[in-house]
Amino acid sequence: MSQITDNYITNLAKYLTDLSDIERTNNLNFYREFLLDGDFQTKEEIEKELGTPAELAKLIKQDYERIKAKTAVSKNEASASDNYVRGFHVEKNPLRKRTILPTKFGKIKLSLINADVFIHQGERLAIFIADYNSRPVNAVVANQTLLIDELPSKEENHHLLLNWQTGGSRIEVIIPKQNSITKISGTNIDGDIILQNLQLNEISLTQRNGNTLINNVNVNKNFQLSSKNGDLTLVQTKIVKGIFDIHNGDTNIKRSILKRFTLESTNGDASFSQCNLTLKFQAKNGDIKIKQSQFINKTTIILAAGDLYLNQLAHDISYQLATEHGNIIYHRSSIGTKFYSKTSLNDWLKVTANTGDIIIY
Structure with missing residues (x-):
C-alpha cells in the first residue's frame, strides 16, 4: 500500500471509534482492499470517489445505524x-x-x-x-x-x-x-434477509416479497440472487462473481467492489455509487444511475425503456454509446472525449438504449 492510501486508512480509523472492534476491523480491511483494487494514485482521486475520511466514516456509521434500527423493532x-x-x-x-x-x-x-x-x-x-x-x-x-x-x-x-x-x-x-461459514443458500417468501460482517465463498438465495440488505460482506466465489417484489441494498461488499435477477424492485449498490457482476432488472431502478465495477447490465422499464465510480474492466449496459445517468466517473474511459429512440446528452462533464474512443484497452463502457436517454453530467 502506498503512503497516500495508508494515510487515508489511518485517518479513517480515527473516525470509526464508535463502531465495535469487529465492525471497525472489517471496514478498515474492506476499504484497504478497495483502494488497492482501484489503484488510486493521489489523495484527490480517493476523495473524489469516497470523500474525506470523516465523510466516509459518517456514511459507514449511518449504514450500520439503519441496520440496527431495522433489526431492533420492539x-x-x-x-x-x-x-x-x-x-x-x-x-x-x-x-x-x-x-x-x-x-x-x-x-x-x-x-x-x-x-x-x-x-x-x-x-x-x-x-x-x-x-x-x-x-x-x-x-x-x-x-x-x-x-x-x-x-x-x-x-x-x-x-x-x-x-x-x-x-x-x-x-x-x-x-x-467472519469466515466461520462458507455458504448461505435457500429461499425466503414474505420476509427480509439481512447479512452483515461476513466472509463467504458462496451465496445462493431466492427471495420473494421481501427485501435483501447486505452490508460489509465478502463473497470469494459466487453470489446468485433471484429476487421478486423486493428491493436490494448492497453496501461495502466485495463480489468476485455475481449473477442477480431483480424483478419488480429497486437496486441500490454503494461503496462496493464488483468484479464480474451480471444484473438483470425488470420494472425497477438501479443505482451504483462509489463503486469499482465490471458490469453486464440488462434493464427493462427502469432508470440507471452510476456516479462517483470507476469501471475496472469492460462494462456493457442495455436499456429497453429507461434513462442512463452518468456522473463523476473516477477515470477517463472509452465510450460506445447508442440510442434508438433517445438522446445522448452531455451536461458540463469532463469525463471522456468522444463516443467511440480506442484510447483504452481495458476500461470502457458500451451502452445501448432502445427507448430512453443517455445523460452524462
Missing part, C-alpha cells in the same frame, strides 16, 4: 408481532421465543415462508428465534449445515389468529468469526 409494536386474542385481550408478543446454542456448522440453508432473517458476526455462536405466527421455526444442524425452516401451522384452541395482522417470525444467527 416486540410491542403491532408491525413487529403476531396479534392474537386470548379471551378478550389482544397480545402483541411472540407465540414462542427461544435461544439455541448449536454445534458448529459451516453452511446455512434457509427454507422459510414468512420470516425475517439477520445473519451477522458477533461475539459468540447463537441463534435467537421469535415465532410471531402459527408456523414454528425449526433450526437444526445436520452434516455441518444449519437448516432453518418453518414447520406446518400449529393450531391452538385458545388463540384466535388475526391473519391480516400476522407478522413474520424473526431469526437472528450470530457467527463468532
Whole structure:
C-alpha cells in the first residue's frame, strides 16, 4: 500500500471509534482492499470517489445505524408481532421465543415462508428465534449445515389468529468469526434477509416479497440472487462473481467492489455509487444511475425503456454509446472525449438504449 492510501486508512480509523472492534476491523480491511483494487494514485482521486475520511466514516456509521434500527423493532409494536386474542385481550408478543446454542456448522440453508432473517458476526455462536405466527421455526444442524425452516401451522384452541395482522417470525444467527461459514443458500417468501460482517465463498438465495440488505460482506466465489417484489441494498461488499435477477424492485449498490457482476432488472431502478465495477447490465422499464465510480474492466449496459445517468466517473474511459429512440446528452462533464474512443484497452463502457436517454453530467 502506498503512503497516500495508508494515510487515508489511518485517518479513517480515527473516525470509526464508535463502531465495535469487529465492525471497525472489517471496514478498515474492506476499504484497504478497495483502494488497492482501484489503484488510486493521489489523495484527490480517493476523495473524489469516497470523500474525506470523516465523510466516509459518517456514511459507514449511518449504514450500520439503519441496520440496527431495522433489526431492533420492539416486540410491542403491532408491525413487529403476531396479534392474537386470548379471551378478550389482544397480545402483541411472540407465540414462542427461544435461544439455541448449536454445534458448529459451516453452511446455512434457509427454507422459510414468512420470516425475517439477520445473519451477522458477533461475539459468540447463537441463534435467537421469535415465532410471531402459527408456523414454528425449526433450526437444526445436520452434516455441518444449519437448516432453518418453518414447520406446518400449529393450531391452538385458545388463540384466535388475526391473519391480516400476522407478522413474520424473526431469526437472528450470530457467527463468532467472519469466515466461520462458507455458504448461505435457500429461499425466503414474505420476509427480509439481512447479512452483515461476513466472509463467504458462496451465496445462493431466492427471495420473494421481501427485501435483501447486505452490508460489509465478502463473497470469494459466487453470489446468485433471484429476487421478486423486493428491493436490494448492497453496501461495502466485495463480489468476485455475481449473477442477480431483480424483478419488480429497486437496486441500490454503494461503496462496493464488483468484479464480474451480471444484473438483470425488470420494472425497477438501479443505482451504483462509489463503486469499482465490471458490469453486464440488462434493464427493462427502469432508470440507471452510476456516479462517483470507476469501471475496472469492460462494462456493457442495455436499456429497453429507461434513462442512463452518468456522473463523476473516477477515470477517463472509452465510450460506445447508442440510442434508438433517445438522446445522448452531455451536461458540463469532463469525463471522456468522444463516443467511440480506442484510447483504452481495458476500461470502457458500451451502452445501448432502445427507448430512453443517455445523460452524462
